Amino acid sequence: MISQNIKVAVDAVVFGYVERQLQLLLIKQKYGSEKNKWALPGGFVLDHEDLDTAVTRELKEETGITLAYLEQLYTFGAVKRDNRQRVVSIAYLGLINPKKFKLTASTDALEVGWFAIDALPPLAFDHQEIVAKGLERLQNKISYKPIGFELLNTEFPFSNIENLYQTILNKPIDRRNFRKKLMSFGILEETDKISKPESGRPAKLFRFNTKKYKALEQKGFHFEIKFA
């Protein structure tokens, strides 16, 4: 067999959504040439573990988080992306509701944190590029698959989804049309609960209809939201 000196790693672009902001999960590098820079959670794949197992494991180890949604994003393999050693990294896209987990820095005592997507610190390696790809994918995907609910509480006022879409797509949407369309899919169920907002009128809380949700995941959605 040929000799080859390339390492295989995984990295995770994990998005969260809190207070009308799209957030990204980062850890602070403790070792290496990029010490003290923030980076995507991730690491080397073990010889006997599948790729998605590797991401899941690394995330758990480094941040304490277990994802609600995970898909393969893209593989980054440019020769010069890490200058110590050739590393090919399979990037994954993950979604999680940050409120559902407490961040716990790993035993290596790295720092872990959520950062607003439009105020990221400088990132290690080519992680900037990976994040860009992840964001692009998220924006596309949310327009044709009912993901994005993974980012919210299980019961939420309608305005949460509305704002989530506006935030992720980064454009204003027409509230009435959006609501009509989304409701027409039948994936939202009213609960009998009511939110108690800080100000303004209380809102009904909604929950997912998981059956319809699964069905839609197959068939595909379609949103092409208008400017206001």
Next chain:
Amino acid sequence: MISQNIKVAVDAVVFGYVERQLQLLLIKQKYGSEKNKWALPGGFVLDHEDLDTAVTRELKEETGITLAYLEQLYTFGAVKRDNRQRVVSIAYLGLINPKKFKLTASTDALEVGWFAIDALPPLAFDHQEIVAKGLERLQNKISYKPIGFELLNTEFPFSNIENLYQTILNKPIDRRNFRKKLMSFGILEETDKISKPESGRPAKLFRFNTKKYKALEQKGFHFEIKFA
């Protein structure tokens, strides 16, 4: 640095279109446990070469072909996908007009060939799965990006495109509606030439308007072809 014993390879799912058939480019394995089975062209990445360079090189070496279109498809990394050794393979999707190249088996004297997509021989490793993923991607992509022209001659009768779409999407389309829609994008230019068919009425030949084509590549298309 950690010790890790994983090899990195690339594989190419290359589609061609000839005589109303979607074809796949395969090579016959000469060595290894899967000797004499057909497989996707591909091979190990060199330490100092980028991933896409690697695919391009392997394709050239193994088949003599240089692609008109190439994009990263998906990375396959299951532990057990190759039982000799752990191999992570980054699969690429390629399109080419088979008429534009003569297949030349490599110096290792492998066999090379085009196979109709619905009559593939048994494939080595998990290549069946990779092909499935490639086909799925092609079917999606062709509905929202003006790819697919890479598969045709530079000048072609309209019916070529029409058939290509039917073949790839594997469903009948409404000829009138399809033509209207496609023409409305302005990416096809009439030439003054006329095809000389084996039978039936001669047809005008078309060519691409490369400018519009580039523009569309950005904005995205939209086809959602109906059953007849």
Next chain:
DNA sequence: TCAAAAGTGTTGGCGCTACACCCATGT
């Protein structure tokens, strides 16, 4: 004159966009 494929328009319906005011609550 027949077979084979090319070429071509219209209509109806559906879904999307555009758009603005009232309601329920807390302060």
Next chain:
DNA sequence: ACATGGGTGTAGCGCCAACACTTTTGA
């Protein structure tokens, strides 16, 4: 009473689906 966000209906238009006959050529 005011501020804050929640909740709601309609009309017009554009786009898409459905649909079939005529034309050109070669045999």
